[in-house]
Amino acid sequence: MSRTVTAPGEAPSRAPGAPAHRVRRPRRALLPYLLVLPALIAELAIHVIPMLVGAWMSLLHLTQFFIRNWTAAPYGGLTNYRVAVDTNxxxxxxxxxxxxxxxxxxxxxxxxxxxxxxxxxxxxxxxxxxxxxxxxxxxxxxxxxxxxxxxxxxxxxxxxxxxxxxxxxxxxxxxxxxxxxxxxxxxxxxxxxxxxxxxxxxxxxxxxxxxxxxxxxxxxxxxxxxxxxxxxxxxxxxxxxxxxxxxxxxxxxxxxxxxxxxxxxxxxxxxxxxxxxxxxxxxxxxxxxNFGLGSAMSVLLLAFLLVVTLGYLGAGRLRSRHA
Amino acid sequence: MRESSAVRWARRVVLTLLTVFTVLPLYVMVVSSVKPLRDVQGAFHWIPTHVTVRPFVDMWHTVPLGRYFINSLVVSGCATVCSVIIAIFTGYAVSRYRFAGRGTFMTAVLSTQMFPGILFLLPLFLIFVNIDRYTGITLYGSRLGLIITYLTFALPFSIWLIAGYFDTIPRELDEAARVDGAGPMRTLFRVILPVAAPGVVAVAIYAFMTAWGEVLFASVLTDHATRTLAVGLREYSNQGQVYWNEVMAASLVISLPVVVGFLALQRFLVHGLTAGAVKS
The missing domain is CATH 1.10.3720.10 (MetI-like)
Incomplete structure (x- = not known):
């Protein structure tokens, strides 16, 4: 961020490819979205997209042979989940x-x-x-x-x-x-x-x-x-x-x-x-x-944490309403 | 309010026990770092047979600690700068504008904190390997990959803290700046940031600590050249022999900067923590 070079009041370009004059004086309605954009991209790239990929991976027979070429891994449906919860x-x-x-x-x-x-x-x-x-x-x-x-x-x-x-x-x-x-x-x-x-x-x-x-x-x-x-x-x-x-x-x-x-x-x-x-x-x-099986276990873990967290927050809300 | 002697005694006992519990590992770390090697390989003694500073000298040769130090500094430093800059812009938008999706965005950002790291470690590993394969951009095993990953780790909490600090700054300042003809960016940099400086520094310390202490992603996403301290500290052992005195000396040197930074700025962090806790 070269604040010494850009005149004060000019926003450094946050959106790649956006025309310069738009960035220099964004309409008020657009500005907050531009400001939030970098954080949104970072969260999407490192948290949301990998999570979706992980959910997809959990459905694949993703073993050591497919690490470098995982799109070629055969689809296995819920096999990994079955292995992860089959108590026998x-x-x-x-x-x-x-x-x-x-x-x-x-x-x-x-x-x-x-x-x-x-x-x-x-x-x-x-x-x-x-x-x-x-x-x-x-x-x-x-x-x-x-x-x-x-x-x-x-x-x-x-x-x-x-x-x-x-x-x-x-x-x-x-x-x-x-x-x-x-x-x-x-x-x-x-x-x-x-x-x-x-x-x-x-x-x-x-x-x-x-x-x-x-x-x-x-x-x-x-x-x-x-x-x-x-x-x-x-x-x-x-x-x-x-x-x-x-x-x-x-x-x-x-x-x-x-x-x-x-x-x-x-x-x-x-x-x-x-x-x-x-x-x-x-x-x-x-x-x-065996990344497929590992991903299935991770998804199960997240599901458990979600249920506990939402249940906990919901119970707290109920109690404070009755109090 | 006078307190009974039972309460007074309870306080003494509890605080003494907690102090002993807290101090024991710190004492072991400090005292073992000045012990000769045979002292830390034999039975534990509270007092060293003789005090030596050799561990602080030798630790740089047993393991390429200097390189790991530089790797950790570069990775944590870059991740901190990036995440603080991003958090400032985001915090400004959240604190000063009412836009559609604002509440959802903040909740979503915070909820990423509850994801187990292991959940996105495996996909991220695969994505990095495949980005390298298709585009030639090396993220796996590079500092860049780790920087991008770490900057998002500190981001959710940093955004909440900074938005909280900005909220405490009166809107009249913004109004005054606007009357003087300042645009939104000029207001942020010339009016709000100077007032919020202590809070921003506290957030930076938090972001740095987060990156400096991370182990899981560092152990998977780095290779021999880019290894950070979190991984490198384990290398002080070979064939069953562990240079425990050098491990403790290195731990001391690694810990000191962040501990001092944290303690110096703890009250700003406390302020932000409770603001967040009460709000949600």
Whole structure:
């Protein structure tokens, strides 16, 4: 954008091929569409069109032989979907297992992150010495790039030279010997802990901002009426945080459910007990190069997320209408 | 309002536990980055046997970290600049004009945030491979492909934030500019942008963080020459030996700029976050 070259007031050409005089002084009705156009093109190119292509791919026998020439892949109808949901086959069994693991991880991570975030936000509401330091410190995990934070956890979870075993077994004597954390059943604990560590600061940040919008005289009025800390939390804070919570819980849910980065950096190949669905589909696609089947699984995942999201938002609307 | 001692104790306990939970990994990262190699290969100790800065020197040779750094900087920088410029134009249109499809557009933009990345990774991979085949434009394995992809990742949230900031700027300023004979573009660049500058910088930081930390698309859409830090950091291991001290040193250097940037501008981000949350 060479603002020094073009005279002020002239819009840089946003629409390729449009005559110059139209761009220089667009009619008022046209201007907003021109302004929105670049964003529209970008979203169409990277999100919408690939999604439609993905839906088409899920109907093809798109195996490794057709990657470079996928239009030649034979049409398979709903075969891929049948394979993905046929509970007698190994593919569907693994997919359903991965789905259930992902649900369990998501429920725990969302609940814990929200509780931690609320606790920190409530307890940091009143000024005291060191409050600013804590507030900044709590935001650091959210600001760290995912892969550096998670690789640090990967190091901490190492069996022989990691910090977790040193702390739990050698210092606190809570565990016997040195258990594996990145293999077997403990990997479930590991993925939950790391996700909570990364996400609760976001809940904290959002709830802290939400608390600031609650007028202080409400608390004073409640205190004069004799309401204690717990009562004020239940009767003033939580009801007034509802609009914030509605969005926050949905965002936490979508982020955890769709998570690829954390599981991928923590395990590279996640064990069965931490087999998050995104990475399961990734492996099903890239290890076997069966993109058709992988796309069918992705479409099923999107359908599930759509149903949950719309149901959640619809239920919220109903409840607020009755309230 | 006096608080009971039970509440005071609950606060101390909760905040202490959360602090320990938050700090432990940060401590491990910092302390391991100044440990000699045999310290990080043996049992974990809280205090290094001796402090060394060698990991910060060696990390550039074990892995071509410099090249990955430049790749990450170029990709994240370009994606940030593009997405902020696009978000400014879009935010201006959404904030200042009532046009048909405005609400649908904003909802559609935001709903792309819920798509699982894996859903459009496979088609995008195929589309890039086939664009190369038919037009000779290399997107797969190139920085350009990654830049285009990343700029759309930050875009939805950036548009919402910037439109929110523009909404807080009084329309009287626009009116005054119009009376002075300024067109819509001049008003945007000379009147609105200067006022919204802190918000725009916060959005830029957000966009940069998004691109800087992305792993999934980077691991599929890059090749040996264009690899970014997110992928390159995994290369500090060979034959079962991991240079954990260098991994931690590199992680520290990679993290520091974005953490500082984020913390410096967090209040502008918080403002935008709640504006968005309350609106929807």
């Amino acid at each position: 086959g190994p593919v569907a069994k693994d997919l359903i297992h991965s789905f259930l693991i992902t649900v369990a991880v998501t429920v725990l991570v969302v609940a814990l992150s929200w509780m931690f975030g609320l606790a920190a936000a409530v307890f940091l509401e009143k000024p005291f010495r060191g409050r600013g330091v804590l507030r900044t410190l709590f935001l650091v995990p959210y600001a760290l790039p995912v892969f550096t934070a998670v690789i640090t956890w990967r190091f901490m979870f190492q069996r022989d030279n990691g910090m977790v075993n040193a702390l739990l077994s050698d210092e606190l004597h809570l565990a016997h010997g040195h258990p594996f954390w990145l293999l077997g059943g403990n990997s479930f604990v590991a993925i939950v802990v790391v996700n909570v560590w990364r996400l609760w600061p976001f809940a904290f940040l959002t709830l802290m901002a939400g608390l600031q919008s609650i007028p202080g005289d409400l608390y004073e009025a409640a205190a004069i009426d004799g309401a204690g800390f717990a009562r004020r939390l239940r009767s003033v804070t939580l009801p007034l945080l509802r609009p914030v919570n509605r969005v926050l819980l949905l965002v936490l849910f979508l982020w955890t459910f769709n998570d690829f980065n954390t599981a991928y950096v923590l395990f590279e190949q996640p064990p069965a007990d931490a087999d998050m669905i995104s990475i399961h589909i990734y492996n099903a696609s890239f290890l076997t190069w």
